[in-house]
Amino acid sequence: MKKAGPIYPFPAIVGQERMKLALILNVINPGLSGVLIRGEKGTAKSTAVRALADILPEIYVVKDDPFQLSPDEELDWFTEIRASLGRVSGQERVSGEEIEREKRKVRVVELPVGATEDRVVGSLNLEEALKSGEKKVEPGLLAAAHRGILYVDEVNLLDDHVVDVLLDSAAMGVNAIEREGISFSHPARFTLVGTMNPEEGELRPQLLDRFGLCVNIEGISRPEDRVEVMERRAAFDHDPEAFSRRWAREAEGLAEQIEKARRLYPEAEIERESLFQIARYCLEVGVDGHRGDIIILKTAKTLAAFDGRARVSARDIETAAELALPHRVRRQPLMEMADNLETLRRKKQNAS
Amino acid sequence: MRRDLFPFAAVVGQEDLKTSLMLCAVNPAVGGVLIRGEKGTAKSTLVRALADILPELETAADCAFSCDPARPQEWCERCRERAAANRRVKKRRPILTLPLNATEDRVTGSLDFEEAVRSGRRVVSPGLLAAAHRGILYVDEVNLLDDHLVDIILDAAASGENRLEREGLSFRHPARFMLIGTMNPEEGELRPQFLDRFGLSVAVNAEPDEKLRVELMLRREEFDLDPAAFQRRYADETAALRLKLSEAGERLPLVEFPKRLRKFVAELAMGSHAAGHRADLFMEQAALAMAALEGALEATEAQVMAVAPLVLAHRRREAAPPPPPPPPPEEDKEKENEKQAPEEPEKAAENPEEAAPPPEKSRDEERENASPPETGDNQDEGGPEQSGAPEDNHVQIGETFRVKSIQAAKDRLRRRGSGRRSRSRVSQKQGRYVKSGPDRGGGDLALDATLRAAAPYQLSRPRTAGLAVTLTPADIREKEREKRLGNFLFFTVDASGSMGARGRMAASKGAIMSLLLDAYQKRDRVALISFRRGEASLNLPLTASIDLAGKLLAELPVGGRTPLSAGLSRTWLELRNALTKNPLARPIVVLITDGRSNVALGEGKPLDEALRLASVMGRDERIKYIVVDTEEPGAVTFGLASQLAAALSAAYFKINDLKADALVNIVKGNLEK
Structure with missing residues (x-):
């Protein structure tokens, strides 16, 4: 994402609580694998995603590594990639201490709708090939997005074969390149954040399923809030830095809360009976596969952690289901997407 | 074990799939598995986990082709040369992932560029087929694999070897591998000959049992929190499985x-x-x-x-061609459906019986409807049909089915766009890089091919300062890209009163819905035109939103007289617009009608006028027409739609003929669900 210009502070976004919550949850727990934001134009979708930069946590990466590998957890990959790039022999293992590491914020990488496949997966490095006569990999966007956030604006307009690529690497957490004379793979696990305007067409169900959460947003209807939106925007445009300073405390507060939640998450506990409730939810509405169950569990735990609790409440599960289920109910192409769980249940009741 | 692998033994349920994979691991002659099923059912997880428990095989040391020491007749050149000195090693049976976006050179193998630059020798850089020899080639979403790659795989699978004839190389090596593929049937089916290559197939579904679902959630969460600890917990079971497979x-x-x-x-x-x-x-x-x-x-x-x-x-x-469906019962229960129809298209699609209404209509009315359309010559108000159906009716969508493959003819024009219906060469720098060809000045450099072309001559060419490779214009290769493009699909639907009779509209809507589902899989853009009463209307301009088309279709009212000419001319207008905007487009028009016409645009007889219009439209070779005849087989038929089809030079189908040949009746329950 371009660094051009100051960024609108995340807490200063008026309303759209659901969207903000879904984004925050994904920042706390990348395992939620992303959020799809559906809504009309001009509802602060893109602003919110860009504003995430404010509240993103920091991670350790191998210094200057184009593949964003973790020095603690991905040493086997590191060794393998180094070997296949011909820098060291495969036998030579590197230990954690030898590697230079750096701490930096989680990255948001933008995937433009018109991106070509080779830019996304990576390609042959022209310069190296001509200069040294060696095949080197030019890492693509998937490499840049590893352990970060991959943001696709208008994700429903994405070209089909790029969607295939996303599905491929999302399924395996690995980007396998077998093209243009190179054979190479690297880990590519990312949080997929997409925005779309449903009027422009729906997503393929398979891609839909890859988004952990989904929120529908609408324009704000209360006049006071609309005025607030305009005023804040005007203030920001007038003097972005002063505006950001004014919101700095809240942004910091939120970032701290997120950091705490990240630490608390592994300890969050859930009662066995609640797990059955989750399973029943999913069976009731009839979702494909098990991703729904798993995502609800993770979301509920993340909600509890965000709230500073180590115990998942019934409310957490309810909210988690509302975030994780609606887009999964659309099981096949051409099935209408249930707007929210309510209509869904009503349908169910009417049917029986 | 790789940190990110979920242990095979820890996967809950999916016993059939586990068994199939284990059979493959024990005996390569089993021929691989095709895994069909809904998303999120541990398909990929299990296949990847398999890599960790596969038995070992014996091979010559450092052989890129995994030559089998027990089969000297298959050895590669290098193994033959040093046969005596060959050291045998054991290695785990390989499992290779073929990504959907692989290029041909990586699948078949190609010239080793680095070696060629260094030594000027042409050496093969083995591809995936070589690496997968005696092992497994794994394709995720195998139904989305491009046709040209499918062809290569089929060829190698059939002959058991891979023949390489490219870039001045002539080479062959054994390539006996098992295919493991996963697919989600909603994205389209496999070609029959490809399907046949898979030894086994398994349908996977989500676990219906609550207890197992809970167990599954817990295990997944535990794994995600600490993969290494989780793998350790299952280390004993994994080792036991490994032993079991290798003993077997x-x-x-x-x-x-x-x-x-x-x-x-x-x-x-x-x-x-x-x-x-x-x-x-x-x-x-x-x-x-x-x-x-x-x-x-x-x-x-x-x-x-x-x-x-x-x-x-x-x-x-199927033992025999499927029996013809029972004749559609007469008369729609339109009134009852009026309210539900728009809301429940999918329900209707699932329950064809519901859409097929009970018989009610009297003999008299039937004869009236069966009277030749020309009787509608008295064009003013009050034809017999109109009095029979004075108001608009809503009809549910009838039975849906898989449709025959419909494609525009392939030509050599280069186009832009996306989709997966008709194959075309594309001009933009998108689409699958299929192979490389000589320079056309298009600026889409195929770097790898260019370098491979130049590589063998590097030793004899003068060195350019700072560069290891010197290129000449003759080396330049460009990418040939190919992709399937979505077509423009125009649905022109007769929505007059006669269609409302005896479930014909329900059946027609079912047919259109089926075509729409197909259009979704092929990523077409669709438009919907209907004609009824005195006029034709464009219900839906060209759009990529098939969902919207489905919704509109469900709501499409029926009633009134039949202005076929108006429908044709409206379609023609839209076609011309589309072709002006997009001169390379090859639109497909699906005309759903019984061929009757009782309202003319001008003075002549409605039917003659329609046929005249049709023959003009039929002359444009860029457009492919399909006429779907909705006239039901019975005592009195007029065959008007086939006349119309002839005038349009159209392909002519009855609704039932549209159904894809049930050559392979794949796990039918899955499709119907």
Whole structure:
């Protein structure tokens, strides 16, 4: 994402609580694998995603590594990639201490709708090939997005074969390149954040399923809030830095809360009976596969952690289901997407 | 074990799939597995986990082609040269992932560019087919794999070797591999000959049992929190599985297949009308593997029965052509459906009986409807049909089905766009890089091919300062890209009163819905035009939103007279607009009508006028027409739609003819769900 210009502070976004919550949850727990934001134009979708930069946590990466590998957890990959790039022999293992590491914020990488496949997966490095006569990999966007956030604006307009690529690497957490004379793979696990305007067409169900959460947003209807939106925007445009300073405390507060939640998450506990409730939810509405169950569990735990609790409440599960289920109910192409769980249940009741 | 691998033993449920994968691991002759099923059911997880428990095989040391020491006739050149000195090593059976976006050179192998620059020698850089020899080639979403790659794989699978004739190389090496593929049927089916290459097929579904679902959630969460600890927890079970598979592999050559079972196998295969003899062979091999797994030295009926469903599921064919569906009952229960119709299209699609309404109509009215359309010559108000159906009716969508493949003819024009219906060369720098060709000045440099072309001459060319490779214009290769493009699909629908009769509209809507589902899979853009009463209207301008089309279709009202000419001319107008905006487009028009017409645009007879218009429209070769005749077979038929089709030079179908040949009746329950 371009660094051009100051960024609108995340807490200063008026309303759209659901969207903000879904984004925050994904920042706390990348395992939620992303959020799809559906809504009309001009509802602060893109602003919110860009504003995430404010509240993103920091991670350790191998210094200057184009593949964003973790020095603690991905040493086997590191060794393998180094070997296949011909820098060291495969036998030579590197230990954690030898590697230079750096701490930096989680990255948001933008995937433009018109991106070509080779830019996304990576390609042959022209310069190296001509200069040294060696095949080197030019890492693509998937490499840049590893352990970060991959943001696709208008994700429903994405070209089909790029969607295939996303599905491929999302399924395996690995980007396998077998093209243009190179054979190479690297880990590519990312949080997929997409925005779309449903009027422009729906997503393929398979891609839909890859988004952990989904929120529908609408324009704000209360006049006071609309005025607030305009005023804040005007203030920001007038003097972005002063505006950001004014919101700095809240942004910091939120970032701290997120950091705490990240630490608390592994300890969050859930009662066995609640797990059955989750399973029943999913069976009731009839979702494909098990991703729904798993995502609800993770979301509920993340909600509890965000709230500073180590115990998942019934409310957490309810909210988690509302975030994780609606887009999964659309099981096949051409099935209408249930707007929210309510209509869904009503349908169910009417049917029986 | 790789940190990110979920242990095979820890996967909850999916016993069929686990068994199939284990059979493959024990006996490569089983021929691989096609895994069909909904998303999120551990398909990929299990296949990837398999890599960790596969038995080992013996091969010559440092051989890129995994030559089998026991088969000297297949050895590669290098192994032959140093046969005496060959050291044998054991390595795990390889499992190679073929990504959807692979290019041809990486699949078949190509010139080793680095070696060529260094030494000027042409050496093969082996591709995926070489690496997968004696192992497994794994394709996720195999139904989305591009056709040209499918062809290469089929070719290699059929001959057991890969022949390389490119870039001045002529080379062959053995390539016997098992295919494992996963697919989600909602994204389209496999080609029959590709389907047949898979030894087994398994349908996977989500676990319906709450307890198991809970267990599954817990395990996944535990794994995600600390993968290493989770793997350790299952280390013993993983080791036991590994041992079991490797012992079974060693036992396999000793297992016998008794003669009496051969007959049994043949009967089973014949009983399900499996095509060809592959089913028998795969069944035998799978039963052998099953016996080996169970520690037996002779295969039994029980083992054959256990593997038979896996082998036969995707080979089963209908015994005879499917019986014609019962004649549609008469008269729609339109009134009752009026409210529900727009809300529940999918429900209607699932329950064809519901959409097929009970018979009610009187003999008289039927005869009236059957009267020749020309009677509508008296064009002013009050034709007999109109009095019969004075108001608009809503009709539910009838039965949906898989449709025949419909494509625009392939030509050599280069286009832009996306989709997956008709194949075309594309001009933009998008689409699959299929192969490389000589420079056309398009600026889409195929760097790899260019370098490979230049590489062998580097030693003799003068060095450019700072560069290891010197290129000349003759080396330049460009990317040839190809992709399937979505077409423009125009649906022109007769929505007049006569269509409302006797469930014809329900059946027609079912047919259109089926075509729309197909259009979704092919990523077409669709438009919907309907004609009724005195006029034709554009209900939906060209859009990529098939969902919207489906919704509108459900709501499409029926009633009034039949202005066929108006429908045709409106379609023509839209076609011309589309072609002006997009001169390279090859639109497909699907005309759903019984061919009757009782409202003309001008003075002449409505039917003659329509036929005249049709013959003008039919002259444009860029447009492909399809006429779907909705006239029901019966005592009195007029065959008007076929006349219309002839005038349009259109392909002519009855609704039932649209159904894809049920060559392979794939796990039908899955499709219907």
